[in-house]
Amino acid sequence: MSDNGYILLVDDEPAFRELAGGWLRQQGFRVKTVGSIDEALEAKKGQGQPDLVLLDLSLPPYFDPQKTLLSMPEFEGCPVIIITGHAQRELSLQAISQGAWDFIAKPVDPDMLAVVVRRALAKTRLEREVARLQGSATKSGADAYIGISDSTQRIRALIERIAPTDVRVLVTGPSGTGKEVISRALHDLSTRSKGPFISVHCGAIPAELLESELFGHVKGAFTGADKDKQGLLKLADGGTLFLDEIGEMPVPMQIKLLRVLQEGSYYPVGGRSLEQIDVRIVSATNADLAERVQQGDFREDLYYRIKGVSIETQALDTRPEDIPTLLQSFLSDLEAKQGKRYSLANDALQWFRQRLWPGNVRELKNTLESVAAISMGGQITLAEIQLLNYALEPDRPANLVTEPAPGSASTPVNLERTLDEQVQALEISLIQAALIKTEQNKTQAAKLLGLSRQGLIKKIERYKLEA
Ligand SMILES: Nc1ncnc2c1ncn2[C@@H]1O[C@H](COP(=O)(O)OP(=O)(O)OP(=O)(O)O)[C@@H](O)[C@H]1O
Numbered sequence: 312m313s314d315n316g317y318i319l320l321v322d323d324e325p326a327f328r329e330l331a332g333g334w335l336r337q338q339g340f341r342v343k344t345v346g347s348i349d350e351a352l353e354a355k356k357g358q359g360q361p362d363l364v365l366l367d368l369s370l371p372p373y374f375d376p377q378k379t380l381l382s383m384p385e386f387e388g389c390p391v392i393i394i395t396g397h398a399q400r401e402l403s404l405q406a407i408s409q410g411a412w413d414f415i416a417k418p419v420d421p422d423m424l425a426v427v428v429r430r431a432l433a434k435t436r437l438e439r440e441v442a443r444l445q446g447s448a449t450k451s452g453a454d455a456y457i458g459i460s461d462s463t464q465r466i467r468a469l470i471e472r473i474a475p476t477d478v479r480v481l482v483t484g485p486s487g488t489g490k491e492v493i494s495r496a497l498h499d500l501s502t503r504s505k506g507p508f509i510s511v512h513c514g515a516i517p518a519e520l521l522e523s524e525l526f527g528h529v530k531g532a533f534t535g536a537d538k539d540k541q542g543l544l545k546l547a548d549g550g551t552l553f554l555d556e557i558g559e560m561p562v563p564m565q566i567k568l569l570r571v572l573q574e575g576s577y578y579p580v581g582g583r584s585l586e587q588i589d590v591r592i593v594s595a596t597n598a599d600l601a602e603r604v605q606q607g608d609f610r611e612d613l614y615y616r617i618k619g620v621s622i623e624t625q626a627l628d629t630r631p632e633d634i635p636t637l638l639q640s641f642l643s644d645l646e647a648k649q650g651k652r653y654s655l656a657n658d659a660l661q662w663f664r665q666r667l668w669p670g671n672v673r674e675l676k677n678t679l680e681s682v683a684a685i686s687m688g689g690q691i692t693l694a695e696i697q698l699l700n701y702a703l704e705p706d707r708p709a710n711l712v713t714e715p716a717p718g719s720a721s722t723p724v725n726l727e728r729t730l731d732e733q734v735q736a737l738e739i740s741l742i743q744a745a746l747i748k749t750e751q752n753k754t755q756a757a758k759l760l761g762l763s764r765q766g767l768i769k770k771i772e773r774y775k776l777e778a
Pocket residue numbers: 455456457458484485486487488489490491492493555595596597672673676
């Protein structure tokens with residue numbers, strides 16, 4: 312079961328602890344229940360700061376209407392939701408004015424509890440992300456890869472783990488999802504960060520030029536080679552060579568690259584003296600390389616050489632919760648660049664969230680920049696979006712909008728059905744939406760959903776979704 316957040320429930324009624332703890336666990340939260348403030352402090356020592364505290368209002372001395380109403384310095388920075396009896400409504404309102412996030416009255420309605428808890432946790436997540444972004448005016452290292460979704464956070468953690476090692480990395484995922492951002496972050500956090508980061512777009516260089524671009528050439532090697540020229544491999548010496556779109560590298564070139572990776576040396580085109588280099592290779596592709604290997608378009612031995620650790624990015628449409636933080640970060644970049652303030656109206660934010668982004672973050676960023684460019688006084692509203700002729704109707708299929716990813720702030724809560732049943736229903740509707748959008752193209756649909764093609768086919772079979 313996923314970990315949607317860690318909740319500390321403090322209540323002196325054992326029956327309530329058991330019941331509410333059970334409901335919340337069913338919703339995928341990690342819950343620790345304790346009967347007193349002292350036990351809560353002990354729990355904090357053992358298990359660290361919770362993401363949320365649920366506190367029975369009647370527990371002294373933390374709630375004292377005569378003094379500071381709510382004083383929990385030990386839990387600073389973490390939202391506190393007060394649990395009250397009916398008679399304590401006035402006090403609860405006072406507690407909120409003193410900094411509690413919300414209150415909920417006993418007898419507690421499980422649906423309401425889950426909604427209030429999710430809202431509070433979403434707020435903490437956002438606040439932490441804002442603080443993180445503000446703390447890093449120029450984002451570097453893993454922080455440059457922005458977002459709050461589970462998959463983005465996992466990728467950031469992975470970058471931090473593997474960057475300092477010299478392991479080769481293959482970054483896969485749809486176009487515009489930040490594969491180059493990740494590769495750059497791997498370099499910035501590595502021991503090679505003072506060395507060069509050289510990026511080669513293997514698909515953009517004509518096949519006949521790629522060899523001399525990578526290996527360099529000596530004077531007279533071919534018509535037009537009127538002087539010696541260093542290749543990109545040499546330029547990357549002591550640093551990182553980023554091979555973008557490696558899936559598009561012509562097979563004869565793959566053989567030559569394999570030799571370099573095996574031996575750490577190569578001959579420039581037309582040259583006789585062996586060049587030694589020390590580079591870390593990070594590769595990226597939006598193709599399914601394993602499939603290419605099977606089709607004979609990519610050499611298996613090279614595939615295993617470059618693979619090392621794989622990082623897989625997800626299509627933006629599978630993680631819409633990243634959109635607000637990405638927009639916020641891009642707007643701060645624009646502000647820094649242009650020395651101008653921007654603000655994004657709620658209706659505009661909503662529009663960005665409800666649109667599908669087949670071009671992923673690249674398209675999101677470009678659209679935001681276009682809209683910002685024509686905004687009056689930095690105010691970005693639906694009017695600017697309309698002026699640029701974007702359709703205003705949300706184009707995300709209704710079930711993708713109204714049923715956000717499990718664990719996001721507004722997931723509808725239904726305790727009549729088990730968590731597994733609800734997760735399955737959500738999976739089915741997302742798969743159906745992706746198949747409709749891609750006109751039943753399983754490879755595209757799998758990409759959209761951030762699954763492997765094989766993974767999608769298994770799910771289609773399991774849920775009997777074949778048309
Ligand atoms: N998580 C992210 N955080 C910050 N910026 C991002 C993120 N993802 C993408 N971007 C931005 O989106 C644009 C495209 O990113 P990038 O070039 O890294 O994508 P890519 O996956 O390598 O695309 P392609 O496969 O087309 O080369 C860049 O401007 C990049 O800064």
